[in-house]
Amino acid sequence: MKGNDVLTAENITHTARTQLINNVGTTSMTMTATNTTFNNDVVMNNNLDVTGDVKAASYKIGNKTYIDNNGINANEQKIINVADGTLSDTSMDAVNGSQLFRTNQRIERWNRDLSRVGAGAAALAGLHPVDYDATSKLSFAVGFGSYKSEHAAAIGAFYRPNDNILFGVSSTVGYGDNMYNASLSFKFGEGSHERGISKAAQRKIDTLQNKVSLLEARLDNILNIFNPNAYKDFPDIPENHWAYEAVSTLAGNGIVEGYPDGDYHGDRTMTRYEMAMIIYNALKRGVQADMKLVREFQPELSMIEANTR
Known part of the structure; x- marks a missing residue:
């Protein structure tokens, strides 16, 4: 077909390679067909409008x-x-890069917020009230x-009006979305009306008990060494004297x-040697003396030990 030819046909079949060339030594070409079948390649050297x-x-x-x-x-x-695809549970649309970018931004914000929540929860979990103290109820x-x-x-701040009730308020600090909480703790039941003992008070009681036990042990040691019924009177210390019982029991x-004349002479100034003799006699009876006192009178004690051999 060349020139201004017009081909009109129905059910045209082309079984060989077909080239439709326009404006090659011609003015125009028009082909009109209803059902056209190409069984091989079709090469279009210009536009094809369908x-x-x-x-x-x-x-x-x-x-x-x-x-x-x-x-x-x-x-x-x-x-x-x-174009932006529809986002829904039934959408079959494709999404574009800007939609994915916005989604990624939201995920990053959620991850950051989640990390902040975790850090804030850990900080709040580290807050603990101190034990009840009647003289200091706010901590x-x-x-x-x-x-x-x-x-x-x-x-956090905690207030204990008594040993059975605890009020608490706390907050995180450090970033804009802070976390807050408030709490009320209480206990009841049999014996809840009785005031409990704080750990600090219990430690003081334990310390006092240890000291009492030590004093009792020392007293038992003294009673095992001394005979409280053994007395020796001195003529110059009457029975109504304030030191009578102590001096008589020690004697x-x-x-x-006492002195060779038989008197105690409590009004006389005691020499170091005389004091060392008292310490020496006590040590011989098994009395546990203070080591600082023993070191102080060590020279006199050594002389007494040498003279009594």
């Missing part, structure tokens, strides 16, 4: 197949200018927490001896 459907087993651009019965193969090319606490890359601090147990 007002209906185009059906094919596959579609190529250049030598690359982009659409076939397996679907779309972009051949590592970008699909551009894609404070600070805490620090960390989760992944986020950190948080917390501060009866051989700790003090």
